[in-house]
Amino acid sequence: MSEDFRERAKLWPKGRLYEDFTLGEVRIHHWGRTITESDTLLFTTLTLSYNPLYSNRAFAEAHGHPDLVVNPLLVFNTVLGLSVEDNSEIGGPFVGVGKLTWWRPVYPGETLVARSTTTAMRLSASNPRNGIVTWRTEGFNQRDERVIDFERSNLVRLRNPTPQEASA
Numbered sequence: 001m002s003e004d005f006r007e008r009a010k011l012w013p014k015g016r017l018y019e020d021f022t023l024g025e026v027r028i029h030h031w032g033r034t035i036t037e038s039d040t041l042l043f044t045t046l047t048l049s050y051n052p053l054y055s056n057r058a059f060a061e062a063h064g065h066p067d068l069v070v071n072p073l074l075v076f077n078t079v080l081g082l083s084v085e086d087n088s089e090i091g092g093p094f095v096g097v098g099k100l101t102w103w104r105p106v107y108p109g110e111t112l113v114a115r116s117t118t119t120a121m122r123l124s125a126s127n128p129r130n131g132i133v134t135w136r137t138e139g140f141n142q143r144d145e146r147v148i149d150f151e152r153s154n155l156v157r158l159r160n161p162t163p164q165e166a167s168a
Contacts, residue, residue, distance in 0.1 A: 014085075014089050014090060015088070015089035015090025015091065016086070016087070016089075016090060016156070017090065017156060017157050017158065017159045018121070018130065018131035018133065018156045018157060018158045018159065019158065019159045020159075021118045021121055021133050021156070022118060023118055023119070023120070023121060024117065024118065025117065025118045026115060026116070026117045027083075027086045027087070027115060027116050027117075028113075028114075028115045029082045029083050029085070029086055029113065029114045029115060029116065030082070030085065030086075031082075031113075032082070032111045032112055032113035032114075032142075033078050033081075033082065033111065033112050034109065034110070034111040034112075035070050035074065035075075035078065035106060035108060035109070035110055035111075035112060036108055036109070037068065037108035037109075039070075039074065039108075040054060040068060040069075040070040040071050040074055040108060041054075041055060041068075043071050043073070043074040044071045044074075047071070047073065049071055049073070051071075053065065053068070053069040054068060054069055054070070054071045055068065056068075065105065065107070066107060067107045067108060067109075068107065068108055069105045069106070069107065070105070070106040070107060070108060070110070072102050072106075072148075075102065075106050075112065075139065075147060075148055076100070076102075076148060076150070078112055078139075079112055079114045079137060079138075079139030079147075079148055080097075080137065080150075080152070082112070082113070082114040082139075083114050083116050083135065083137045086116065087116055087133075087135055087137075087154070088154045088156070090156070090157065091157075092130065092154050092155040092156050092157060093154065093155045094152070094153075094154055095132060095152075095153035095154055095155060096152065096153055097150050097151065097152045098150070098151045098152075099136075099149075099150060099151045100148070100149075100150040101148065101149055101150070102147070102148050103145075103146045103147055103148060103149070104141075104145060104146075104147050105147075106141060106147050110141045110142060111141065111142040112139050112140070112141060112147065113139070113140050113142075114137055114138065114139045114140070115137070115138055115140075116135040116136065116137040116138075117135060117136045118133060118134070118135055119134050119135060119136050119151065120132075120133070120134035120153075121133050121134070123158075124155060127155065128161065129157065129158055129161045130155045130156060130157055130158060131155075131156050131158060132153055132154070132155055132156070133153065133154055133156045134151055134152070134153040135151065135152060135153075136149065136150075136151050137149065137150055137151075137152065
């Protein structure tokens, strides 16, 4: 037996192809993510978000919040990221996001979880080796309160394109 672990390694396929999705299917995504004060301060600083609600505790409290508000774009990116393994890990171009709603503020120390529902599927007219899949993704805090939802679409490869599709 070889001592080089790379020769013994097995390739595990990841991600789902177009045929692996069904309309109406709900996927509850893994683990969740606790957002720390450091996360929101670093994200806010690196993205040059100068809204004091995200970086000035006294200002946030003076405006009715119990603590700093987690930057909403960090909330979006976290919830989107939680959905990638189940929805779009295999790759394929990101088509876009729509119907994005932030329902309530998130504060440092809250844990976000996510679930996605497949809401639309169609073959791509311009790229016949692929389909376009759309999901409605919802993010919840540890109290099961919805904090965000949105729709997003990705181009997703077909498992076995027909010969006409494969030559396109």
